[in-house]
Amino acid sequence: MRQYRSDNVPANPAETITQAIIERLEAGVRPWRQPWTGGPVSRPLRVCGTPYRGANVIWLWMAAQARGYASPTWMTYHQAQLLGGQVRRGERGTVAIFYKSYTKEVENPGTGEREDEARRVLKSFTVFNVDQIDGLPERFAPVLTPLPEPDERDRSIGAWFASVPARLRHGGGEAYYMPSTDEITMPDVASFRSRDQYRATLAHEMAHWTGHATRLDRALGNRFGSDAYAMEELVAELASAMVGAALGLPVDHLDDHASYLASWLKVLKTDSRAILTAAAKAEEASAFLLAFQPETQPVEPALLAA
Structure with missing residues (x-):
């Protein structure tokens, strides 16, 4: 049995993210102010060390600020398990988004012929911050890199x-x-x-x-x-x-x-x-x-x- 709580994956993740940002703006706060100052890279990071891109940057910054996470690194429950880690009981996951590309056969209204049409759909998945996970390898331990002189x-x-x-x-x-x-x-x-x-x-x-x-x-x-x-x-x-x-x-x-x-x-x-x-x-x-x-x-x- 899983030992964590995950937010329900929203039917429309774009609306979920937008509504959260609206709430912060209505409170007079710009939610993309990044919370980390100690390291050379302060974008949210994937488990492999690659920075997140686009809306995930702002969204994961917001989650880190709201919940007080010090680490910039995020991973899925399965990725944590593969690394020997365990998401702590009661921890809540954060939704991240990606676009999935696919083709669909449609009828050309002008010729009546069937054609493949490229499409993209917004998908979401659940990630956890390293601060929510026990038992990860030492390389995931938070290290504050001193600022250069x-x-x-x-x-x-x-x-x-x-x-x-x-x-x-x-x-x-x-x-x-x-x-x-x-x-x-x-x-x-x-x-x-x-x-x-x-x-x-x-x-x-x-x-x-x-x-x-x-x-x-x-x-x-x-x-x-x-x-x-x-x-x-x-x-x-x-x-x-x-x-x-x-x-x-x-x-x-x-x-x-x-x-x-x-x-x-x-x-x-x-x-x-x-x-x-x-x-x-x-x-x-x-x-x-x-x-x-x-x-x-x-x-x-x-x-x-x-």
Whole structure:
């Protein structure tokens, strides 16, 4: 007999995830603020060490925050058993999602011929955090990796920002990306509470920069208050959180302005799959940016001081 409790697998996992995010936003909290700060990688991880992607990143972050899990690693009940572990009695599983591809034979209305049509369906499965499991091998024991020395950390992060070929200018009191000129404008570094706040804000604007027609080609020229504008802001917010997780940057670079939260709530309440779409586009944007990560590259002094 199983010794754990698993949440019922929802009939519509997209609606389940969306409703949970709506509840957090209505409480004035952005649920994608990642909880770990001690390790070099703070995305949720699969048992093999591969990071989760897309909406699972935000969803598992939320679960870890709500239940106080310190480990970023998740696995199924069966995977835990294969490793010699046992989910503790009474522990509750967390639903994760994936798309399953298949083909279905359909009739072409124009010709009457039968054709194979590619389709995808959203599926879910149950995972447990390592903190819920006893008896796992020693390699799963939580280890807090010490942060690098400040100079080394600044050099590494500065090298990444220097490697992204975005046009950047400083001045004024607003941070924004202008699609028409393909240029990012940032306030002076001294305007921010810390250099990390500056860098996190810049990562958000660089996420917008990825959407230019010559790069990932997202719809960027939208007026403030529109659903498309809210979606693009959500994509940039999630993408910068993913980049922040990889670089060790804070992800509280935007204040919880009621206007942002309200616009996101409107989109999410209208379309239960909007968060899946936004997370997928954010995954593309963060991967595009992180691909510029240099192994060894001279760092511009201005960025080291940022």
